[in-house]
Amino acid sequence: MSRYPLAELTNLPPDIRDKILEIQEKSGFIPNVFLALARRPAEWRAFFAYHDALMLREGSSLTKGEREMIVTTTSSANHCLYCVVAHGALLRIYEKKPLVADQVATNYRKADISERQRAMLDFAMKVCLHSEQVNDADFEALHAHGFDDEDIWDIGAITAFFGLSNRVANFSGMQPNAEFYLLGRVPKPAKS
Amino acid sequence: MSRYPLAELTNLPPDIRDKILEIQEKSGFIPNVFLALARRPAEWRAFFAYHDALMLREGSSLTKGEREMIVTTTSSANHCLYCVVAHGALLRIYEKKPLVADQVATNYRKADISERQRAMLDFAMKVCLHSEQVNDADFEALHAHGFDDEDIWDIGAITAFFGLSNRVANFSGMQPNAEFYLLGRVPKPAKS
Amino acid sequence: MSRYPLAELTNLPPDIRDKILEIQEKSGFIPNVFLALARRPAEWRAFFAYHDALMLREGSSLTKGEREMIVTTTSSANHCLYCVVAHGALLRIYEKKPLVADQVATNYRKADISERQRAMLDFAMKVCLHSEQVNDADFEALHAHGFDDEDIWDIGAITAFFGLSNRVANFSGMQPNAEFYLLGRVPKPAKS
Amino acid sequence: MSRYPLAELTNLPPDIRDKILEIQEKSGFIPNVFLALARRPAEWRAFFAYHDALMLREGSSLTKGEREMIVTTTSSANHCLYCVVAHGALLRIYEKKPLVADQVATNYRKADISERQRAMLDFAMKVCLHSEQVNDADFEALHAHGFDDEDIWDIGAITAFFGLSNRVANFSGMQPNAEFYLLGRVPKPAKS
Amino acid sequence: MSRYPLAELTNLPPDIRDKILEIQEKSGFIPNVFLALARRPAEWRAFFAYHDALMLREGSSLTKGEREMIVTTTSSANHCLYCVVAHGALLRIYEKKPLVADQVATNYRKADISERQRAMLDFAMKVCLHSEQVNDADFEALHAHGFDDEDIWDIGAITAFFGLSNRVANFSGMQPNAEFYLLGRVPKPAKS
């Protein structure tokens, strides 16, 4: 289905290969995005640097689960299969809510989330679909839920970054790994 | 108008400050995007690394003017004032066509460009607005104009990257420098 | 979340209660739609009679899995959480494909389905979103894939019926049972 | 124009034939929907049972005219010729307002109806076009006009049911009987 | 309902009053558009000069009925009650088809008109809704039905002119005279 071949690990620059092996070690598999983008090392490095700057940023008042919630919701609006499935898995895991990813992907307005989170997603969806209409009232609505301007930057920039990711995945035919579909849906077996 | 203050050069990390001073040296002014994003150095570095990987890539069959044409056209669809004005200026300069930026920004279908460029923009606009509908026929249409799959990646990825840029500029209220509006519209005075 | 209380089994007319108990026996739980609609017995009876006439019709060349594929795809376009989750589960089970429901719900154009099924969903989506534009060319495209006019009626009528169901679920705030989310995602344990 | 032949009365199951003859007796002609759907008796029975459950329900605070007003307005949004013409006729007759059907079909916001009816149609149109966005404020707006939750169910369910009807009529090419176009436009001659 | 008062005949400039009296003589009533626009005599004169240049142009291959068909169809897309009702009446009268106005207003694709007329309306609707997308293929499609470039100008300019008319009627709250609703629906009584 993918329109571009996945990169072979052995052919990659060492810094990229090492990072990918580290991910594989941690996750148990290599998410396709790492191999799909690696055919262009300079873009790969910028993409993941940007990703980490937003999704791993310390000091943000958004939890990791909330960031994945933004990704899952807006990626569904962009009809990006890769991101809905892969980031939906992360959302379930971080939030420990096995149902929430399907809920926000279908209709975040009816999802089992807090009012604060719904306001966060209202803004993310506006940036995703009609960013030219963002206005002061949108900022005030978020301030009323306790978000400050740095949080708003996070919400907007995460939405914008995954708008990039969604479009690349869509035109290139990127497919999510089968492993993602089930992650976070069933409780991990207790360690014995 | 901007919702976030521009960074002060003196407070920036040296690598960022040096790059900005280099730009200022070359352009005669500092485009606002450099100061608007610098408040978050990690994002700044990733953003410009991504930008350069796409816009300065050697070996692409897209001219620099064509890449700016993609940016100007899709940024207008996203109603991003910063990118339409700043990249419209670059488009005029690279293509040496003082009218083309206003043409593609208003309606690329009527612009004074080649059929090949129009096909390039048809694809860029589909990635911009309906990327989930991209299909094999779109690739075939571009192949028929001599674009190969690497060129198509360039068109799609440039569109996707500026989709990110447009959204950040829109929610943060980034304004283009006044200098950009006139660049490339009047012939440079001959050197004496 | 539901805006209308679910009916109590004990208060229902015997024919409705018996049918619901039969479902519970078979499924292990009572899907919420049965209790959500039962507050209006005449509508309940008509709804399920219509449902069964379409979804259980013998002699159709559409498999049960394909009918659920139509439901899942068009219900996602209508942003109906109940139907995407409940009928996505049935789709996974009937087709024995644990990934297909998430695929068609996000972007049926990229799903792992046959060309014939994609043509079926193209028509279903047109009936769902722009039924006034259905024309002879749409019928010819389906004939070319071996669908006859009775099959086309099935595709169109299933789409239309769930368009009703989606709207009722959406305005009334109907929630899918938690059980549905996981059904068909993991292989049933072999019977010992 | 119809893509499927109308059923012949003589070939129909007795219960359906009797009902149709009764309608013919009362109306002076057989509305095409009865013969168009009769080719599938089980769907016919469910369709008219559902129709009657909603449109003839006793105890509703919506008048018959108001229910037809919902049908005419939303069917126009769905561009369904059959329902606009046939139910527009019933609307004129029940409301004794020969102009109102053309008004609500073109733009209900400017129709000569009460504020309460306009609020009813605002909700119907939202269920028709964007049911996933229905929220508590919509219910409050209707409560303020004296509608209770059962009335809201009526408005929503009638809209949803005719959304089904509109789509079936559209894909199958159902045509309204010529008689409907003029009904209710001219005063009945006084009986002598 | 109208937001601006209708002009009083006695206060109007003589050329306008005379023209209106002539219309009244001929039609039996004064269509509201004549009094609604007369508050601004210069605009009134230009409006009706433009109207007559297009709708009464001699030498056009479009019949008067076809011109009214364009008006009725596109005015319905613009949800303009005045033009749908008033020009729908003229359409019925000129074409001697009492059903055709309601058909094209609801869905011209299913109306009882010729293939040539449907092609004419396809173009009119494109000019009405997406004029920036008009391209050479649209002209070729019309040429194939025997329309020449002057006919295409007529179709496009009539659509454009009533796009103006629809917007003025909509923002000013112009209402059609009750007489229009019934015109052309019933055969004129034979003169004795």
Next chain:
Amino acid sequence: MSRYPLAELTNLPPDIRDKILEIQEKSGFIPNVFLALARRPAEWRAFFAYHDALMLREGSSLTKGEREMIVTTTSSANHCLYCVVAHGALLRIYEKKPLVADQVATNYRKADISERQRAMLDFAMKVCLHSEQVNDADFEALHAHGFDDEDIWDIGAITAFFGLSNRVANFSGMQPNAEFYLLGRVPKPAKS
């Protein structure tokens, strides 16, 4: 690019030729719209009579610059290259603001204009895109900014008239003169 030939001055009726020569005298060139429409003298006369009635009307509280602002903004929404470029030039000149035309053409919400002007453009855009939804609240919002009902008529009618102009320019392929692109962008040299 134009699909219809421009008229030759020598072949035109004297009144039209004289008016055009007068424009040429004043502007230094003949704007293409005068020659593009002159092939149909009756339409030409009505078009410019209407134009002058609205754009030169004395007693309006809208400045000439504000009227051109309405034209530039709504013509951009209609993707009309001729009007964006030609009226953008007039806007820059009348307002003595070399940047404002590009701003309102891309996103009037972020343009450097007054709150009153933004309210004016909100209404113009509603008339341009969704005139059927204009309601009393829109009038109240304008009254709050000091616009009276005559001003509102001006805003609405100018928008409506250029909606006509945009559509004619789009379907006929009208091109702006190259001179317009630069007008008003650079200060006039001081007279010596």
